[in-house]
Every structure is written in C-alpha cells, then in structure tokens.
Amino acid sequence: MDTRKVQVTGGSTFTVSIPKGWATDNGIEAGTEISFHPEGESMLLTPRQGDETIEGRLDITDLHGRDLTRAVVTMYVSGFDVIRLETNPVSAEQRRSVRDATQGLVGLEVVEETGDHIILQDLLDSGQLSVHSAVTRMRLIATTMLADAVTALVENDDSLAADVIERDDDVDRLWFMVSRVFRSTLRNPGAAAEIGLSREASFDYHSSARQLERIADHSAKIAQIALDLDEIPEDVGSSLSTLHENAVAVVEQAMDAFLEDDSGRATRLANQAREDVEAIDEQTRTVDDRIRSLDDAHQAQFLGLVVDSLSRTADYGGNIAETALQKAAPRP
Numbered sequence: 001m002d003t004r005k006v007q008v009t010g011g012s013t014f015t016v017s018i019p020k021g022w023a024t025d026n027g028i029e030a031g032t033e034i035s036f037h038p039e040g041e042s043m044l045l046t047p048r049q050g051d052e053t054i055e056g057r058l059d060i061t062d063l064h065g066r067d068l069t070r071a072v073v074t075m076y077v078s079g080f081d082v083i084r085l086e087t088n089p090v091s092a093e094q095r096r097s098v099r100d101a102t103q104g105l106v107g108l109e110v111v112e113e114t115g116d117h118i119i120l121q122d123l124l125d126s127g128q129l130s131v132h133s134a135v136t137r138m139r140l141i142a143t144t145m146l147a148d149a150v151t152a153l154v155e156n157d158d159s160l161a162a163d164v165i166e167r168d169d170d171v172d173r174l175w176f177m178v179s180r181v182f183r184s185t186l187r188n189p190g191a192a193a194e195i196g197l198s199r200e201a202s203f204d205y206h207s208s209a210r211q212l213e214r215i216a217d218h219s220a221k222i223a224q225i226a227l228d229l230d231e232i233p234e235d236v237g238s239s240l241s242t243l244h245e246n247a248v249a250v251v252e253q254a255m256d257a258f259l260e261d262d263s264g265r266a267t268r269l270a271n272q273a274r275e276d277v278e279a280i281d282e283q284t285r286t287v288d289d290r291i292r293s294l295d296d297a298h299q300a301q302f303l304g305l306v307v308d309s310l311s312r313t314a315d316y317g318g319n320i321a322e323t324a325l326q327k328a329a330p331r332p
Contacts, residue, residue, distance in 0.1 A: 018045075035190060044189040056080035061087040065097055072101035072120070076108055077179045079187060081122050083108075088116040104169060106177040129195055131181055131205045134174045138212040139255050141171050143248055145219035146313060150244040153226040153306065154237035164223035171216035175209055182206040207323045208258055211316040215251065218309035225302045232303065233294070239287045240306060246283065247310045250276045250317035257324035266328040273321035280314040 002019045009015050018028070026047050028034070035046050056075050063071055075083045085098060090113075098118055102108045107124025145164050152161035184191040185202045192199050250273050257269035287307050294300040 046189060053081045054079060055082040055084065057084045057086060059087060060085045060090075060094060064091075064093060068094060068097040069101040072098060072108075073105065073176060076101075076105050076122070077176055077183060079180060079184045083120040085118045085120070086116060090114075090116060090118060094118075104173055104176070106173055129177065129181055131178055131195060131197060131202065134178050135205050135209050135212070136259070138171055138174045138178075138209055138216075139251075141167060141174075142212045142216040142219065143251060145171070145216055146222070146244065146248055149219045149222040149226065150241060150306075150310075152223055153229070153232065154241055156226070156229075156231050158227055161223040161226040165220045168216050168220040171213055175213040178206055178209040201327075204258070204323050204327050208255070208320050211319050214316050215313050218313055222306050222309050225306055229299060229302055232299065236287075236290060236294070236303060239290060240303070240310070243280070243283055243287055243307065243310045246276070246280050247314040247317070250280065250314045251320065252317075254317040254320035254324060258320055258327065260324070260328075263328040266324055270321040270324040270328070273324075274318055277314050277318040277321075280311065284311045 002022075004016045004018075007015045018034075023029075028047055032047060036043055056078075058071060058075065060068055060071070072083065072085070085094075087094070095113070095118065098120070099110065102110060102120060107122045108120055109123050110118060111121045111123075112119035145167050148160055149164045151157065152164060181191070181195060182202050182205070185195070185197070185199045189199070192202060195202070197205070253269055253276070254273040257266045257273060260266035260269060284307055288304065291300050291303045291307065294303070
C-alpha cells in the first residue's frame with residue numbers, strides 16, 4: 001500500500017500524487033484523464049475509458065449444442081459488449097445454438113453473420129437497466145411458478161405443469177442480466193454509478209437473485225414430477241400444499257425485509273423469516289414420514305423429491321433473510 005499526503009495549491013485546491021508504478025502499468029502519462037468514483041468515505045480512481053466497447057473472440061470449432069450455448073452465456077455474463085464467434089465454416093447447427101443462446105439473454109443480438117464468423121452485440125444501454133426491477137420481477141415469477149407447480153401436482157394438471165417449466169427461461173434471462181451487471185460493477189466502478197447502486201448493494205441484489213433463480217429451478221423440477229406422476233393421495237396433496245404455503249411465506253417475508261428501507265423493520269422481518277425456517281424443518285419431517293408409508297414406492301420416491309424442493313425453498317428464503325440482515329446492519 002502506498003500513501004500520499006494531500007497538498008493544497010493555490011490556497012483552495014487539494015492535490016495528491018499517484019504512484020508512478022501504477023501510472024506506468026496503466027498507460028497514464030501527462031494529459032491522461034482520470035475518473036474519480038466516490039463511494040461513501042472512499043474514492044476509487046480509474047484511467048478514464050469513456051464509452052469503450054469491450055470485445056471478445058472465441059474459436060467455436062469444437063463447440064456444439066449446449067457447450068456452445070454455455071460459452072455464449074459465459075461471455076455475456078463476463079461483460080463483453082461484442083462477441084465474435086469464429087470457425088470455418090460455421091455450421092447450421094452452430095447457428096441454431098447461438099440463436100438459442102441470444103434468445104435467453106437480455107439485450108444480446110446477432111448483428112453479423114458470414115460463413116466463418118458470427119458477431120453478437122449487447123444493444124441494451126446499461127443506464128437503462130434496473131437491477132431492482134429485475135430482482136422484484138424474479139421474485140414474482142419464481143413464487144408464482146412454485147404455487148402453480150404444486151397446484152399442477154395436487155390437481156394432476158399437465159398443462160399447468162408444462163407452463164411452469166417454460167417460465168423457468170424467463171427467470172434465467174433476468175438472472176443472467178443481474179449477473180452481468182454485478183460483474184461489471186466489480187470490474188468498472190463507473191458501472192455502479194450508471195445503474196444507481198453501490199457495489200455493495202449490487203452484491204446484495206446478486207445474492208438474493210441467486211436464491212430466487214434456485215427457487216425457480218425447483219419449481220420447474222416439481223412441475224416435471226407433476227408430469228411424471230398420476231393422481232396423488234388427497235391427504236398428501238393437502239400436506240404438500242400447506243408446506244408450500246409456509247415455505248413461500250418465508251421467501252416473501254425475507255424479500256420484504258431485503259427491500260425494506262427502514263433498518264429496524266427489515267431486521268424484525270428477517271429474524272422472523274429465519275425462525276420460520278426452523279419450524280418448517282419439523283413440518284418437513286412429518287410430511288416425509290407420511291410419504292414413506294405409501295404403498296407405491298415409485299410415487300413415494302418422487303414425492304420425497306417434492307418435499308426436498310419445498311424445504312430447500314424455505315432455506316433459500318432464509319438465505320435472503322441473512323442478506324437482508326447484513327444490508328440492514330450498521331456500517332463499520
């Protein structure tokens with residue numbers, strides 16, 4: 001760590017020198033503009049980059065199907081504004097995989113295609129992104145998915161179950177966007193200013209969004225089980241519905257705590273959500289015992305997975321409550 005003393009020049013201007021080694025490593029010389037980013041009592045400085053576009057290249061010769069789709073998603077989340085995918089020739093199957101990837105990512109579009117490359121570009125202005133809106137939207141979709149998945153299971157509604165599985169893509173799109181924004185705030189302090197959140201707040205939103213994305217995944221899992229099973233015993237269905245209501249109540253209360261500006265109220269809500277998780281653990285064991293007594297071993301196995309998903313949902317709500325407590329705590 002280097003230290004410098006603040007000097008006063010001209011009677012009113014505060015100045016401080018920067019370490020020569022850092023300046024040299026970052027190409028800073030006389031006349032270079034430096035950006036300052038205040039964050040509470042701290043201030044970050046970076047070589048001014050303006051609206052520089054971040055480009056990335058990837059050889060996709062050996063990438064196909066899901067591997068290619070994952071590679072595109074990874075580069076998007078990593079923060080590349082322009083992604084150039086190269087191979088000779090680009091196969092029709094690879095083009096389909098790339099299009100599938102772009103459909104699941106907010107703002108990413110194919111802007112150029114030739115026989116040996118595909119160029120993707122993020123066309124969404126980062127200043128227009130609202131992490132808060134994305135996370136609140138994820139909350140609504142994920143909790144609605146969970147409710148519909150349990151309903152589909154209890155009422156043997158295959159159409160509703162299939163609809164739940166499709167909605168998982170909507171949550172994933174928002175999750176990837178939140179992840180991209182979060183990583184950009186780590187890499188570039190100016191990005192945090194553009195979206196109107198501190199880097200610490202971005203981390204909190206990212207952590208909560210991750211829990212919501214997992215809830216959506218478990219909702220889709222329950223929906224798939226609903227497709228695989230026929231009618232289930234009425235008393236088991238009733239127990240699962242009650243367990244779902246209690247689990248989702250934890251998530252809702254934890255999210256209320258996370259989004260609450262009043263630190264005292266946020267702390268009370270979060271602590272209550274954490275306590276409710278413990279009560280659900282006991283309820284889970286009771287439902288599990290009933291399911292193990294079923295004569296149909298196949299049905300019992302799958303319903304056991306449903307109980308596990310609902311229990312995990314409550315745990316994810318507890319994780320959000322922990323984030324809410326940290327967010328509401330006094331700053332050092």
